[in-house]
Amino acid sequence: MRSKLSLHTIILLTIPPMLWSANAIVGRLIYHDIPPVTLNFLRWLCAFAILLPFAYPIFRANSSLWRDAKQYAYLGLLGIGLYNALQYAALQSSGPINVTLVASGMPVWMMLVGLLFFGAKIRSQQIVGAALSIIGVLFVLSRGKLEHLLGLHLVAGDLLMIAATIAWSFYSWLLADQNRFQELRPRWTFFLMAQISFGLLWSGLFTVGELTLIQYQIVWSWKLIAAIIFVAIGPALIAFRCWGAGVQQAGPNIAGFFVNLTPLFTTVLSAAILGELPDWYHGVAFALIVAGIIISSQQRTISTAPRDATST
Structure with missing residues (x-):
């Protein structure tokens, strides 16, 4: 049997991390100007407006959007309503590099969610690859010193990013x-418009709660407007399209390792835009993460779909 990772699939699964790294940088640049949940809502509202001319037929009365409303509501909650809102909230107290490195635990969460809730099998290559990825994350969080690791205290942003990663794992398995x-x-x-439509309902509800609970005035500027348009087109529409297609071809367990490319791209962009230069331990962590991707992707075709799913 041949590997599921064709060149086309690799490209599909590499594009989202590139765009998500830019998303983390932009979110950090404007976090003083707009609250995180509101940013997520406006981002998807803009994406909805862009996609509407191409996807308006799904709102017809006989569309499966209404028959499968419960399933799209789940996708909208996990992928649209929660994931990026939690990431933007994480960036309020944690930097882009650390946020994306914490998200490098994605392979572990992807495997656990698949095993516990979708009946997926875990292969030895995935375990080795996940272990390398986690070691890489711990290495950078400890700054390369054991005493730092023993005294490590996660900031609120890191914990929020863990929650975002778990939500994304469930989203990917549903896909x-x-x-x-x-x-x-x-x-x-x-398909994406159906998710966005229900996701806007969730994120709109969360935004009302955010604006009710906190005192925050949006600082409108051309920079903020440009940022919202960018995260709507790139990290939202393009990245979600590529991720959905890549997951369909490779399966969630393999696709999850590609999320670990995000810190690589984030470090480059942080150095160029924010002046947050990487240290030597970032390089070691990245090497471990890449090794995890290589090892996990060398496995042969396996069934990563849920018990009742048909093979592609």
């Missing part, structure tokens, strides 16, 4: 279920 969303899935604009 991989071949028995769901059969009618809209072939038209990616329809």
